[in-house]
Amino acid sequence: MKNNQLKKDSEISPVYINKKKTFWQLLFTQRQLVLMSLPLVIYVFIFKYVPLWGWTMAFQDYKPAKSFFEQHWVGLKWFAFLFKDKEFLLTLRNTVCMSIISTVLGYITAILIAVLLNEVKHIAIKRFIQTVSYLPHFLSWVIVTGLVSTMFSVEDGTINNILMSLGLLKEPILWLSEPNYFWSIIGWTYVWKEVGWNTIVYLGAITAIDPSLYEAAEIDGAGRMGKIFHVTLPGIRSTIIIMMIMSAGHILDANFEMPFFLQNGMIQDVAQTIDLYVLRYGFSSFNYALATAAGIFKNVVNIALLLLANQIAKKSGEERLI
């Protein structure tokens, strides 16, 4: 490595031989790499960081017609408004509940299915089940929501049909207009869509477990369940924890599409999320300042929770993300 570096340098200018280069000299030698990366990073900077400037709106009585210097600064007025606004507090509750229900259900089912799939010894069958279970991940939420509304429909909906033919229901239920069921429907739809996909990480972690551990457990008299509880699950523990830390940063990102598509008057109180609140205040009422404030709140809480989860994992000597 060093040799050919020297050789190349000597071709450019013999002066650089045996001389430590300054930053700028190195940068010049690497100008091709700079050209290949810097413009793209600047691009990311423009689309990801420059809009952060817009956060100033949340601290102003923002009027689109005025320039930045003419805006009236109001401090934390909009944040104070948010926490007095019953509607916002409701959306906050809905968001947190929906995302916790979905995340927890998603975890348990993904780990369960991964473990069960791992126990399928017939490769072709395992492959088939996996291929099928990945399918919904690739469908858009638009399509999934369409399927959900068909399946849960009152008129000839599959769910109602099955429950009625089993004698569990006398007459069809309006599933999608019933506040009590809404969060569960969101949660189980998430499971339906993502469970196969979510197993990939755990299956990958399971393959990394040392096979001799299973043999040892077998000799000690462990059955199938014993091996699952004493070898497989402890073996993927660090993966489980990393995935938990990562999802901690998404507590306020409840599913956007399902509540957006399925909201109706009867379930309004449970279906409104922060994202919908931002959308409504931003684009229907044009209260940009308030909508931005709600967005900031969401992002800041997400990052704080991510760092907190990471810190807790670090303190207790677990695997961590950052």
Add this chain to the structure above:
Amino acid sequence: MTKTFSINKSTKEEYEKAKRKTFAENVIFNVLNFIILSFLVVITLYPFWNTIAISFNEGLDSLRGGIKFFPRVFTWQNYKAVFATGAIFNAFKVSVVRTVLQTALSVFLTCMLAYALSRKDFVLRKPLTAVLVVSMYVSAGLIPGYFLTRQLGLLNKFAVYIVPNLIDVFNFILVRTYINGLPDSFVESARIDGAGEFRIFLQIIMPLIVPTIAMIALFVAVGAWNSWFDTYLYASGKVNLHSLQYVLMEFLQSSQNQSNSAADVGALAMAGAGSASAMVTPVSIRTAITVVATVPILLVYPFMQKYFIVGISIGGVKE
């Protein structure tokens, strides 16, 4: 399972005993496992299978209900109606062009960036990588993002589908991790031969990272194909920029809140029916669009499976 180690007699007896004891457990386990996984397969496939069946069934007949696995009165009418509707055909074209363009550009640029930032001697590697990684967690939010897009003059332009979506940092990390795993000697020998960095990337690295390229191409393509929100937010004002998912979304919305925009459904169904026949209904059209919007994905993802499994495992552990 074959044992490759020898064991003494008493342990062997114990082992045999344990084996007999666990035999019953094994059978029960396998049966239960089979039931649970079959259930998973059935509930995963059924809703979609059912949609396909309805999409091939005559519209008015579907209203009677009861279609489960196979169409009762087979017809191509729904599909003819879908493609006879100029709006839907145009949306299909928009989605295809957008997906192809975005995938090609995004994959190429992401790989190039990943190559440059995988060079350990590159002086800007750390700061630039930091800028990228942090951007995954910071998000300015809907309103500031909208303002930026508007200021860049992208509203109601086709470019709004491509320009903001060129680099996905998660994909960048996947590719970079993969390149880091390649032996340095490839790049070194090319450097000795006097190849420039861009040429090394194009002629040496690109062919070596084909599996990762396949994977992120799938991710980008699926994301592009499935997106509807950018149409909703940035391009809903221009009908000929509507994407397929957006049209489907409008369709679902209107058939759900019938009071709101029953007119839309009527208009679309009529547009479809006008040229073909009066036998299509909103439901049959909807199922046909759903199938049209899904089939391209169904055709691609099973072949990409081996790639994305590896990639997700890397991404999950090493992010």
